[in-house]
Amino acid sequence: MKTRERILVTSLALFNHHGEPNITTIDISNEMDISPGNLYYHFQGKEEIITELYLRYESEILELLDSPGRHSLAIDDYWLYLHLIFETIHNYRFLYRDLLDLLAKNQKIKPRFTRVLSKKRKTFTEICEYLRDASYLVATDEEIGVLADNATVVATFWLNYEVMRTKKGYDTRYINQGIYQVICLVKPYMTNDQQEILEKRSQIYKSTVNFPI
Numbered sequence: 001m002k003t004r005e006r007i008l009v010t011s012l013a014l015f016n017h018h019g020e021p022n023i024t025t026i027d028i029s030n031e032m033d034i035s036p037g038n039l040y041y042h043f044q045g046k047e048e049i050i051t052e053l054y055l056r057y058e059s060e061i062l063e064l065l066d067s068p069g070r071h072s073l074a075i076d077d078y079w080l081y082l083h084l085i086f087e088t089i090h091n092y093r094f095l096y097r098d099l100l101d102l103l104a105k106n107q108k109i110k111p112r113f114t115r116v117l118s119k120k121r122k123t124f125t126e127i128c129e130y131l132r133d134a135s136y137l138v139a140t141d142e143e144i145g146v147l148a149d150n151a152t153v154v155a156t157f158w159l160n161y162e163v164m165r166t167k168k169g170y171d172t173r174y175i176n177q178g179i180y181q182v183i184c185l186v187k188p189y190m191t192n193d194q195q196e197i198l199e200k201r202s203q204i205y206k207s208t209v210n211f212p213i
Contacts, residue, residue, distance in 0.1 A: 003034070003038065003042060004042045004043075006032060007028065007032065007039055007042055007043060007049065008049065008052060008053060008056075010028055010031050010032050011023070011028050011049045011053065012053055012092070012094070014027060014028060014031060015050075015053070015094035016091075016092075016093050016094045016097075019094065019097055019098060020046075020050065020094045020097070020098055020102065021098055021101065023046075024046065025039055025040070025043075025045065025046050025049075028046075028049075047105075047106060050102070050106060050109070051106065051108050051109060053092065053094075053095075054092075054095060054106075054109050054112070054113075056092075057088070057091075057092040057095060058112060058116060060088050060091075060092075061085070061088050061089075061116060062116065062119065064081070064084055064085055064088060065085075065116075065119050065120060065122075065123045066123075067081060075131070075134070075136060075194075078127055078131075079179065079183070079201060082179050082182060083175065083179055085120075085155055086155065086158075086175040086178045086179060087175055089155065089156075089159065090159060090172060090174070090175055093159055095113075096156065096157070096159055096160055097159075097160060097163075099113075099160075117152065117156065120152045120155060120156070121148050121149065121152045122148075124147070124148040124151040124152055124155075125144060125145065125148040128144040128147055128148060128186070128189075129144060131186075131190075132144070135191065136190060136191060136194045137186070137189050137190050137191070137194070138189055138190075138191060139189045143189065147185060147186060147189065150185050151182050151185060151186075154178055154181050154182055154185070155178065155182070158174065158177070158178035158181065159174050159178070162174045162177060176205045176206075177205075179205050180202055180205040180206050183198055183201065183202045183205065184202065186198070187199070187202070
């Protein structure tokens with residue numbers, strides 16, 4: 001692995017584990033056992049590293065968000081698709097951990113993240129419209145708009161919410177919890193037979209985690 005790639009991989013791991021504000025370029029170079037000058041040769045400061053990592057996240061998440069429009073998916077595929085969205089967010093969780101602070105400090109990221117947020121909502125809207133057109137879901141345009149907003153909020157802030165609520169570190173179990181929440185949002189609008197199917201699927205996600213009170 002080339003040094004530039006090692007810097008990005010190491011930085012991502014450190015940012016995810018400790019939080020981006022708590023990590024300096026010195027910490028990164030020490031973790032890699034390279035000189036700060038060597039790191040500076042590839043990235044002229046931490047902000048450049050963050051921007052590069054964000055661009056990788058953006059590329060991955062947009063590829064996912066474009067998938068429903070480019071591929072014909074069976075209804076069961078949408079829940080796997082939802083899992084992949086949460087998994088991608090978890091893989092770059094440092095971006096969400098200190099989101100408002102990060103957007104305030106990095107003006108290159110802010111407008112791009114806003115567009116990703118809009119794309120999330122648009123994709124959730126299109127999924128609900130597809131389910132309605134396929135007679136799986138019964139909802140007005142206004143109700144679909146509310147569902148899309150709520151699903152976007154859960155997909156964006158669920159990991160942080162769980163960390164704040166449980167006072168524990170990030171855990172992959174939170175992915176299943178987030179998916180369970182989205183299923184619970186959608187289920188009341190599904191037809192009776194689809195509600196039964198969703199109930200069984202939601203229990204799979206619910207059974208893999210313990211929901212703290």
